[in-house]
Amino acid sequence: MSYTPEQLQQIAKAATLLDQMDYYQVLKIAVGAPAEEIKSSFFKQSRVWHPDRFFRRVPEETYQQVMKIYMRVSEAYSILRDDKVRPLYESRIKGPERANHLRYDKAVEEAKQRAKKDEDVAKTEPGKKYAKMAFGALNQKNLASAEMNFKLAFSMESDNLDLKYLYLKCRRDNKGKLTPEDEQFLSEREKA
Amino acid sequence: MGKVVGIDLGTSYSCVACVIDGKATVLKDSEGRHTQPSVASFLPDGSVVVGHEAKKRTVIDPRNTVYSAKRLIGRKFFSEEVTKAKQHCAYEIVEGPNAEVKIKIRDRDYALPEISALVLRKMKQVAEDALGEEVTQAVITCPAYFNDGQRQATKDAGRIAGLEVLRIINEPTAAALAYGYGKGLQQRVVVYDLGGGTFDVSILEIGNDVFEVISTAGDTYLGGDDFDDRILQFLVQEFHKSTGYDIKDDPETMQKLKSLSERVKWALSERTEVKIDVPNFVLSKNGPLHLQTVLTRNHFQQMCMDLVQRTFKVCDEAFQNARLTINDVDSVLLVGGSTRMPIIRTSVEKYFFKTPQSNIDPDEVVAVGASIQGASLTDTTQKSLLLDVTPMSLGIGTVGGLVKHLIEKNTPIPTEQTHIFTTTRDNQPSVRIMVYQGESTRQTDSDQLGEFTLTGIRAARQGEPKIQVSFQIDTDGILNVSAKDLDTNQEQSITIMAYGSMAENEISKAQAAAPELQRQ
Numbered sequence: 075m076s077y078t079p080e081q082l083q084q085i086a087k088a089a090t091l092l093d094q095m096d097y098y099q100v101l102k103i104a105v106g107a108p109a110e111e112i113k114s115s116f117f118k119q120s121r122v123w124h125p126d127r128f129f130r131r132v133p134e135e136t137y138q139q140v141m142k143i144y145m146r147v148s149e150a151y152s153i154l155r156d157d158k159v160r161p162l163y164e165s166r167i168k169g170p171e172r173a174n175h176l177r178y179d180k181a182v183e184e185a186k187q188r189a190k191k192d193e194d195v196a197k198t199e200p201g202k203k204y205a206k207m208a209f210g211a212l213n214q215k216n217l218a219s220a221e222m223n224f225k226l227a228f229s230m231e232s233d234n235l236d237l238k239y240l241y242l243k244c245r246r247d248n249k250g251k252l253t254p255e256d257e258q259f260l261s262e263r264e265k266a
Numbered sequence: 267m268g269k270v271v272g273i274d275l276g277t278s279y280s281c282v283a284c285v286i287d288g289k290a291t292v293l294k295d296s297e298g299r300h301t302q303p304s305v306a307s308f309l310p311d312g313s314v315v316v317g318h319e320a321k322k323r324t325v326i327d328p329r330n331t332v333y334s335a336k337r338l339i340g341r342k343f344f345s346e347e348v349t350k351a352k353q354h355c356a357y358e359i360v361e362g363p364n365a366e367v368k369i370k371i372r373d374r375d376y377a378l379p380e381i382s383a384l385v386l387r388k389m390k391q392v393a394e395d396a397l398g399e400e401v402t403q404a405v406i407t408c409p410a411y412f413n414d415g416q417r418q419a420t421k422d423a424g425r426i427a428g429l430e431v432l433r434i435i436n437e438p439t440a441a442a443l444a445y446g447y448g449k450g451l452q453q454r455v456v457v458y459d460l461g462g463g464t465f466d467v468s469i470l471e472i473g474n475d476v477f478e479v480i481s482t483a484g485d486t487y488l489g490g491d492d493f494d495d496r497i498l499q500f501l502v503q504e505f506h507k508s509t510g511y512d513i514k515d516d517p518e519t520m521q522k523l524k525s526l527s528e529r530v531k532w533a534l535s536e537r538t539e540v541k542i543d544v545p546n547f548v549l550s551k552n553g554p555l556h557l558q559t560v561l562t563r564n565h566f567q568q569m570c571m572d573l574v575q576r577t578f579k580v581c582d583e584a585f586q587n588a589r590l591t592i593n594d595v596d597s598v599l600l601v602g603g604s605t606r607m608p609i610i611r612t613s614v615e616k617y618f619f620k621t622p623q624s625n626i627d628p629d630e631v632v633a634v635g636a637s638i639q640g641a642s643l644t645d646t647t648q649k650s651l652l653l654d655v656t657p658m659s660l661g662i663g664t665v666g667g668l669v670k671h672l673i674e675k676n677t678p679i680p681t682e683q684t685h686i687f688t689t690t691r692d693n694q695p696s697v698r699i700m701v702y703q704g705e706s707t708r709q710t711d712s713d714q715l716g717e718f719t720l721t722g723i724r725a726a727r728q729g730e731p732k733i734q735v736s737f738q739i740d741t742d743g744i745l746n747v748s749a750k751d752l753d754t755n756q757e758q759s760i761t762i763m764a765y766g767s768m769a770e771n772e773i774s775k776a777q778a779a780a781p782e783l784q785r786q
Binding site (some may be wrong): 129131141151181247266 | 327432471473475476478642643644646651652653664665666670671672674677680681682683690729741760
């Protein structure tokens with residue numbers, strides 16, 4: 075079976091339209107559709123768009139477009155079948171920021187949640203300020219600066235063991251010297 | 267266009283099948299045998315025999331006869347499995363230039379894909395003889411729990427063998443395809459696949475022609491070999507008890523004992539007790555020593571209970587990941603020669619509260635499934651579709667020895683994730699990215715897959731360049747990496763060092779240097 079130029083054009087168009095669609099549109103189902111429908115639609119779309127259906131039957135350019143479409147189909151399926159994520163996704167695509175939330179990146183969302191938790195480690199305003207700088211430095215892979223800022227944050231809240239842990243961990247990762255007590259503190263925390 | 271064959275490249279045995287006139291058929295050798303031992307023996311004249319003849323030579327010429335190569339393929343020299351193999355194997359395992367494993371046979375070092383390529387060439391030969399035509403295209407299977415390096419190495423082996431590898435597919439998935447193809451099933455199946463060296467479990471949902479893997483888990487350090495080993499240890503002890511002779515340091519006798527152990531294991535699947543009686547087993551200084559003992563099925567099962575339990579821990583994990591329970595399963599498929607052991611059958615039945623499907627041949631079903639996949643890739647009238655997943659999480663190295671996961675395990679493939687990298691110094695010309703596979707967030711507990719370096723980054727202040735790196739896991743389950751400078755939209759050059767995989771020129775070199783394969 076070979077494809078007509080019109081069919082190839084249709085595939086190319088489907089690939090470009092992808093970025094304006096939410097996951098329900100990708101799977102061609104109504105917002106809030108039940109789980110069984112998500113699955114059956116995923117199977118249906120897979121029969122149409124799985125790259126194996128096009129294996130060596132289309133030019134490389136078209137094959138890449140098919141890959142793009144199919145990866146979005148399975149991404150849509152992965153997110154919509156996840157009950158933990160789906161309500162949030164649904165509220166976002168119904169909201170005013172819809173255009174920015176057509177896709178949902180689990181890794182990024184988890185990182186965001188973690189970052190929020192990070193900022194809550196410190197309890198006082200000055201502590202928060204240094205902790206924030208320290209996390210920023212960590213993201214930049216600047217261990218020396220992270221260590222210094224965690225140390226400052228800890229000095230603001232000397233009873234905050236989470237900050238102590240972060241400071242000592244950075245110190246260790248930065249190949250700084252640790253006292254035996256510090257070593258013990260770290261290993262106990264890490265076991266817990 | 268020629269026919270596409272499906273090859274189950276097993277740890278101990280390999281099998282080849284092909285769809286002929288719409289029917290998937292196992293291709294037999296000239297003596298009517300369905301499987302070939304995955305053993306290659308190097309003869310003094312520089313040629314090689316593979317299969318049954320080679321297996322006989324594990325006892326006659328253990329130093330030049332390579333078996334269970336699959337346990338080593340794609341692994342690093344300093345891994346647990348390789349250390350273990352070095353103690354067990356009579357052939358010489360050496361370290362290659364990039365910490366990979368090589369096998370030294372008479373002054374020549376062979377990479378593992380070169381060894382597996384010999385087995386694949388044998389299977390190609392068997393197929394060509396059976397079909398009466400040349401075979402150039404194949405679908406090759408690997409354990410679901412193989413990592414990127416192991417898959418890449420398997421694919422390389424196929425290419426060295428002169429095969430165009432249309433696809434690498436997972437063994438349990440292939441088995442499910444063979445089981446459900448053309449039956450119009452609507453059910454959930456579990457594939458319990460205990461092979462010679464690896465264990466996999468996959469949970470699939472079959473909807474007519476679509477086979478969706480929901481989750482997969484495995485242990486690439488667990489297989490029939492380990493059951494043989496328990497018998498081997500028992501025989502070593504018994505022999506020592508009765509004769510005072512220790513054969514542990516005698517590789518040739520150990521090899522004899524190893525093949526004896528395998529036969530004892532088989533016999534215990536048929537009988538409840540096996541008498542072992544080998545006169546003149548060892549010729550010691552004080553005369554010939556006899557190996558004489560009895561092993562009951564019960565005793566054997568006790569010796570192996572922990573191995574069996576390990577498989578169920580893996581099953582628990584697969585169910586947890588699938589968010590399903592045992593009650594959600596309609597059928598249980600037993601795959602792999604090791605599932606012939608009665609202890610496996612009864613334990614599986616107890617665990618799943620279900621009698622496993624008895625109408626599938628555990629040795630052949632994987633190759634049959636691979637051949638169906640081969641046909642559906644090349645023939646539009648074949649309708650089956652496999653939707654598989656990646657077995658482990660993929661991540662990148664971050665500060666402090668940690669791993670940040672980008673693609674979670676059990677994500678449907680093909681899949682792609684992007685991550686934006688930047689520089690930490692002004693005018694930094696390159697950025698190094700380490701890629702890991704595994705569930706741990708610590709680098710030391712993860713498998714390092716490779717190292718990618720973004721090069722030729724345009725001169726800019728620190729943190730200014732935005733380079734988007736795309737990690738794509740393709741339909742073979744193999745990682746592809748590409749990068750783009752987001753400001754200029756130009757492709758960013760990237761150098762890739764994936765551990766275990768061979769460069770194009772290395773493959774053609776290996777093809778040219780491949781020893782002659784003898785026909786028996």
